[in-house]
Amino acid sequence: MSKFGLLSLLAVAALHGETGYDAWLRYAPLQGAALDQVRQAVPAVVAVLDQSPVAASARAELIRGLKGMLGRTLRAESALPGESAILVGTVDQIRRAAPRLLPDVRLGADAFWLKSAANGPLRYTIITASNDRGLLYGAFALLRTIAIGETIAGLDQRETPYAPVRWLNHWDNLNGTIERGYGGRSIFWDGGKVREDLSRVGDYGRLLASLGINGCSINNVNADLKILTPELAPQIARIADELRPWGVQVAISVDFGSPQRMGGLSTFDPLDPAVAEWWKARADDIYRAVPDLAGFVMKTDSEGRVGPSAYGRTHADAANAVARALKPHGGLLFYRGFVYDNHMDWRNLKNDRGRAAWDNFHSLDGKFDDNAIIQIKNGPIDFQVREPASPLFGALEKTNQVVELQITQEYFGQAKHNVFLVPYWKETLDFDMHAKGAAPTPVKALVAGKTFERTSGGFVGVSNVGLDDNWSGNQLSQANLYGFGRLAWNPDLSSKRIADEWTRLTFGLDPKVVDTISTMQLSTWRTYENYTGPLGLQTLTDIVGDHYSVNVEASERNGWGQWHRADETGAGMDRTVATGTGFIGQYRPEVAKVYESLESCPDDLLLFLHHVPYTYKLHSGKTVIQYIYDSHYEGADAVAGYARQWKALKDLVDERRYSEILTQLQYQAGQAIVWRDAVNTWFQKASKIDDAKGRVGHYPGRTEAESMTLQGYTVRPIAPAPEEDASGGKIVTCPAGATPCSATMQFDGPAGWYTVSVEYFDLATGVSQYRVFVGEQLIDEWSADLRLPSRRMDAGASTRRVMAGVALRRGDQIRIEGKPGGNEPAPLDYIEILPDKM
Ligand code: GCV
Numbered sequence: 076m077s078k079f080g081l082l083s084l085l086a087v088a089a090l091h092g093e094t095g096y097d098a099w100l101r102y103a104p105l106q107g108a109a110l111d112q113v114r115q116a117v118p119a120v121v122a123v124l125d126q127s128p129v130a131a132s133a134r135a136e137l138i139r140g141l142k143g144m145l146g147r148t149l150r151a152e153s154a155l156p157g158e159s160a161i162l163v164g165t166v167d168q169i170r171r172a173a174p175r176l177l178p179d180v181r182l183g184a185d186a187f188w189l190k191s192a193a194n195g196p197l198r199y200t201i202i203t204a205s206n207d208r209g210l211l212y213g214a215f216a217l218l219r220t221i222a223i224g225e226t227i228a229g230l231d232q233r234e235t236p237y238a239p240v241r242w243l244n245h246w247d248n249l250n251g252t253i254e255r256g257y258g259g260r261s262i263f264w265d266g267g268k269v270r271e272d273l274s275r276v277g278d279y280g281r282l283l284a285s286l287g288i289n290g291c292s293i294n295n296v297n298a299d300l301k302i303l304t305p306e307l308a309p310q311i312a313r314i315a316d317e318l319r320p321w322g323v324q325v326a327i328s329v330d331f332g333s334p335q336r337m338g339g340l341s342t343f344d345p346l347d348p349a350v351a352e353w354w355k356a357r358a359d360d361i362y363r364a365v366p367d368l369a370g371f372v373m374k375t376d377s378e379g380r381v382g383p384s385a386y387g388r389t390h391a392d393a394a395n396a397v398a399r400a401l402k403p404h405g406g407l408l409f410y411r412g413f414v415y416d417n418h419m420d421w422r423n424l425k426n427d428r429g430r431a432a433w434d435n436f437h438s439l440d441g442k443f444d445d446n447a448i449i450q451i452k453n454g455p456i457d458f459q460v461r462e463p464a465s466p467l468f469g470a471l472e473k474t475n476q477v478v479e480l481q482i483t484q485e486y487f488g489q490a491k492h493n494v495f496l497v498p499y500w501k502e503t504l505d506f507d508m509h510a511k512g513a514a515p516t517p518v519k520a521l522v523a524g525k526t527f528e529r530t531s532g533g534f535v536g537v538s539n540v541g542l543d544d545n546w547s548g549n550q551l552s553q554a555n556l557y558g559f560g561r562l563a564w565n566p567d568l569s570s571k572r573i574a575d576e577w578t579r580l581t582f583g584l585d586p587k588v589v590d591t592i593s594t595m596q597l598s599t600w601r602t603y604e605n606y607t608g609p610l611g612l613q614t615l616t617d618i619v620g621d622h623y624s625v626n627v628e629a630s631e632r633n634g635w636g637q638w639h640r641a642d643e644t645g646a647g648m649d650r651t652v653a654t655g656t657g658f659i660g661q662y663r664p665e666v667a668k669v670y671e672s673l674e675s676c677p678d679d680l681l682l683f684l685h686h687v688p689y690t691y692k693l694h695s696g697k698t699v700i701q702y703i704y705d706s707h708y709e710g711a712d713a714v715a716g717y718a719r720q721w722k723a724l725k726d727l728v729d730e731r732r733y734s735e736i737l738t739q740l741q742y743q744a745g746q747a748i749v750w751r752d753a754v755n756t757w758f759q760k761a762s763k764i765d766d767a768k769g770r771v772g773h774y775p776g777r778t779e780a781e782s783m784t785l786q787g788y789t790v791r792p793i794a795p796a797p798e799e800d801a802s803g804g805k806i807v808t809c810p811a812g813a814t815p816c817s818a819t820m821q822f823d824g825p826a827g828w829y830t831v832s833v834e835y836f837d838l839a840t841g842v843s844q845y846r847v848f849v850g851e852q853l854i855d856e857w858s859a860d861l862r863l864p865s866r867r868m869d870a871g872a873s874t875r876r877v878m879a880g881v882a883l884r885r886g887d888q889i890r891i892e893g894k895p896g897g898n899e900p901a902p903l904d905y906i907e908i909l910p911d912k913m
Contacts, residue, residue: 092731095545098282098553099580102143102222109224109584114145116227117161118198122152124164124172128320129207132284133163133214140218159198161217163210166203177203185289186235187213189220191228200230208289208322212236215285223579234565238523240407240448240477240533241563242290242326243283244372245540249299255483255622257490257548257864258541263293267301269310273317279540280321286560291318291538292326296374296411300337302327303357308364315365324369326409327361331373331393332381344386345396354400362404370407371397372450376414376435390414390435391442398447407531409477410443412436412451412467418634424649427656428636429455432467437661441473445530448475451522453503455658456637458486459613460604461499463670463680466661468518469508475531478503478522482555483539486614487603489623489864490539490548492743493717494603495596497558498570504562509665519566534563549739550732553581554596570597588727595717602717606710606750609703610693611683612639612646615754617871623864624871625750626797627757639682643761645689646699647682659684678702689762703758704766707751714740714747719912742861745834745875749800753870756799780807780818780891780903787816788893788903796869801904802834806868808900815846815892818903826884828911833891834904836872837861841897847878848890854881859899868902880911 093101105113123134134151142148155162155172162169162176169177176192182205190201202213216234220227246254247261249268262275283291293314294302301307315325330336334353335343344350362368375393376382383393390410398408415431436449443449449471454462458481468476480500487494504519516526524532536559539547547553557577561568574593582588607625608615617626618637630637640648649655651671659670669675670684678693689700697705718740725733755771765771779802781790788809793801809816835845837859846856855878865871883889889908893901 092729092733095550095553095732096278098546099557099577100140100282100285101580102140102218103583104146105144105221110145113221113227114147116200117141117145117147117149118159118200119150120152120156120158120160121149122154122156122160122162123210124153124155124162124168125207125210126153127207129322130163130210132281132320133202133211136211136218136281137161137163137214140222144218144221157197161200161202163202163214165205165210169201169203176201181205182209182233183235184239185209185212185287186233187216189213189217189230189232191230200227211284211322212287219285219576219580223576224584236287236564237519237566238533238563239531240290240535241288241560242292242369242477242533242535243288243482243538244292244296244328244479244535245538246295246297246483247293248295249301253541254295254297255485255537256539256541257483258539258546258552259543259548260541262540262542263314269307269313273313275542276314276317277320279546280318280323282546282556283318283323283560284321286557287564288560289322290324290326290369292328292369292372292409294328296328296372297378297380298328298330298374300330300333303329303333303337303361305360308361311361312364315367319367324367325365326369326372326407328372328374329397330380331375331383331397333357342386343381345383345388345392346386351396351399354397358400358404358406362406366404368404368406370401370409370446372409372411373397374411374413377411378417382414389439389442391439394447395444398444402444402446406446408447409450409535410447411479412449412465413457413479415636416634417636419636421632421634421636421638425656426636427648427650427658429648429650429658430656430661431455432465433470433661436467436474437470439474440471443474445475448477448531450477450479450535452479452481453500456613459637460486460608461611461679461683462613463683464503464506464508464518466658468521469510469516469663469666470661471521472510472527475524475529476522477533477535478518479535479537480559482536482559484552484555485622486616488743488746490552491623491739491864492603492746493549493551493595493739494599495551495558495574496555496600497562497573498597499600500559500562501566501570504566507666509663534559534566536560536563550581550736551596551739553577582728582732585727588724591720591724595720598713599717602710602713604710605706605713606747606754608639609706610647610678610699611680612641613637613683615639617869621864621866621871624869625753625800626870627754627799628797640686641758641761643763645687645691647686648684649686650684655686689758689764700758700762700764701767704755704768704771707755708770711744711747711751714744718744741877742874745832745877746873748875749834749870749873752802753797753799757797760799774802774907776909777802777905777907778820779803779805779905781805783818783820783906785816785818787813788818793868796867800870800873803905806836806902806904808902809893809895811895811898811900813895815844815894816901817890817892818906819888819890820906822883822887822889822908823885824883824908826882829881829883829908830911831878831881831883831889832907832909833876833878834907835859835874835876835893836868836899836902836904837863837874838868838872838899838902839863839866841895841899843896843899843901844894845876845901846892848892849881849883849887854878858896859901873904883908
């Protein structure tokens with residue numbers, strides 16, 4: 076191909092869009108006044124006085140970023156130049172080179188200071204710190220400031236990370252799959268080994284460093300025993316080598332049963348000296364291969380993992396046995412607080428999984444070694460759409476703790492739905508646990524170790540990253556990784572600030588783009604809660620299946636303990652001290668008082684903490700049942716609004732990301748309707764109370780497939796999925812091998828422009844073809860080929876195809892043809908025809 080041909084191909088590719096791989100580090104060219112201003116302020120030289128590999132990353136990043144944004148390639152030097160420069164070095168290094176440029180300040184570990192300084196006519200933009208990580212973080216902060224359009228003139232910006240632990244956990248399996256992962260396969264593992272090609276890992280390290288993340292555990296907490304075998308140690312070292320230049324230390328998850336299950340001992344009793352010896356020997360082995368390993372993560376006595384209960388030992392016994400093996404190497408042990416019994420008797424109204432973390436750990440406070448850290452999920456259950464802060468945060472005074480936040484969206488639509496989690500996390504982090512006297516003790520201060528002056532602590536996020544081009548399964552979910560990192564660095568940042576920053580970095584500075592995306596992101600949590608599980612009901616999903624599809628009853632009558640106790644009489648779990656499980660009594664009295672009383676309990680948590688009749692009136696005066704109906708309509712309408720708002724950004728966002736996000740939002744809008752109808756139908760049936768606004772059970776413009784004129788199609792119940800998974804409880808399916816089946820109806824509305832929606836089921840077992848005709852005119856056709864989390868014909872597979880702007884008049888015959896593909900029988904639920912929304 077000629078050079079010219081190649082160049083024009085590249086130009087076309089650029090026009091067509093971005094994959095999302097560069098995430099928030101795109102360094103897109105600045106324009107207009109912003110470009111002029113920065114060009115004037117940025118000198119020709121970047122001088123890096125520090126010789127470490129991490130400082131080399133800082134230099135490379137500064138050159139790369141400024142080249143992208145300004146179109147200028149700075150000259151790299153390693154000593155103080157005789158001209159204006161960006162000067163990068165520790166305080167000591169800079170003071171040695173030019174004593175008058177900086178005062179002798181003491182900066183904390185990983186902190187940085189961006190400072191404009193002058194020496195005669197020479198101007199310096201100084202990036203200084205006490206260690207190499209701080210220099211790297213300062214470099215990223217400078218680039219971020221430029222990229223979001225803020226000024227770098229007269230800089231004097233000093234930032235210290237809020238907590239020492241700013242970690243990610245990966246739930247990656249050694250075979251390359253990821254538990255609860257929605258961004259593709261593992262970037263670390265494949266076929267039981269570390270991947271040959273680790274180029275993605277270095278790029279990942281760069282993304283993490285830009286946020287100040289300094290640790291990353293690389294395998295599932297449901298740990299594979301092989302992780303401690305000698306063959307894997309050099310392979311883990313390869314991952315550590317990729318992340319080290321970015322200041323990110325590797326950790327691994329280990330199985331507590333390892334001494335017996337793979338180590339050849341007859342026991343894994345933590346108090347047995349042979350077991351302690353075994354852990355010490357394994358720690359020594361792995362530290363020989365990875366001398367800066369950050370430590371281990373361990374899940375015990377939970378969901379089938381073995382733990383100290385096998386020997387009647389405590390969690391402190393277990394944690395300390397392993398922590399002591401890590402101690403000589405400076406390693407930390409993250410001991411998960413997610414300990415509970417998943418075989419609880421659901422008939423016993425006093426049983427409560429929510430109590431488990433506090434019950435298991437509070438009395439052990441002070442018994443853990445200093446390098447053991449209790450890792451506590453934000454809420455007492457499991458990353459549900461809304462939960463109160465775990466009471467355990469307020470109960471540990473003499474034990475290190477971290478909060479575990481789930482970036483991957485297990486119960487938040489699995490990256491098919493767009494939910495920006497920062498406002499959700501902030502609700503927990505800012506919550507005052509009243510743990511010490513009158514001064515506020517928010518969760519963030521407790522976990523950072525500030526409240527009780529602990530030696531360590533901070534923030535752990537379960538990563539959402541995989542091999543997909545865009546890392547996280549969809550473009551918008553990247554915002555959650557970004558948001559986690561920014562909060563771990565500084566939890567005092569507002570949600571709005573984080574959403575704005577991310578949008579500017581990821582989509583550019585156009586005010587309409589920034590405003591639309593940022594406003595949407597900030598409302599998504601409430602929207603998702605509205606159509607999934609309002610008032611503290613938790614995510615009303617299939618908790619014994621895919622954790623994705625709506626299934627109100629799935630959490631009841633089983634031992635998993637995610638009960639909401641909704642039945643004919645009312646809804647909610649009575650967790651009061653007076654009449655319930657006593658969970659509320661685990662909080663300090665100031666908090667317990669608010670939660671115990673119905674008068675003061677916040678509506679958002681009402682059904683998490685109390686059981687009330689459907690007619691119970693919320694603080695707003697609305698009944699519980701009407702709130703459930705209304706919020707589901709509000710949620711579904713809001714998602715439809717997101718898709719409309721997004722369309723207004725056409726031509727302001729590159730074509731590829733524009734259309735990927737539009738497709739996602741349109742899909743989500745369809746699923747939100749499925750959720751709305753399924754949840755509302757279930758509650759209407761249970762409560763026997765109608766929607767005061769007459770919507771539930773009455774769907775204008777909807778014709779059930781089973782009442783259309785069918786050729787080849789047969790009518791069947793949606794079962795075994797719950798009845799409410801299909802509109803009217805029934806669907807039609809076309810037998811395999813049949814020529815296309817069809818469902819026909821006659822339109823009897825006035826002539827006009829209409830939106831025609833077809834609700835069908837898209838299964839993983841095949842790819843059916845659908846065609847829609849008005850008379851003999853084909854108006855749309857598609858294949859049911861989405862990759863959805865649902866594995867069977869249920870609400871999670873229910874998908875909506877929307878055809879807007881269709882000219883219809885009375886008497887038109889509308890025919891849907893379905894042709895089965897593989898084991899998918901071209902299933903149809905209904906057709907809905909509504910006047911076009913302007
Ligand atoms: C890694 C929930 C998830 C599990 C996860 C577990 C945990 O139960 O569904 O996939 O296991 O939490 O956090 O250990």
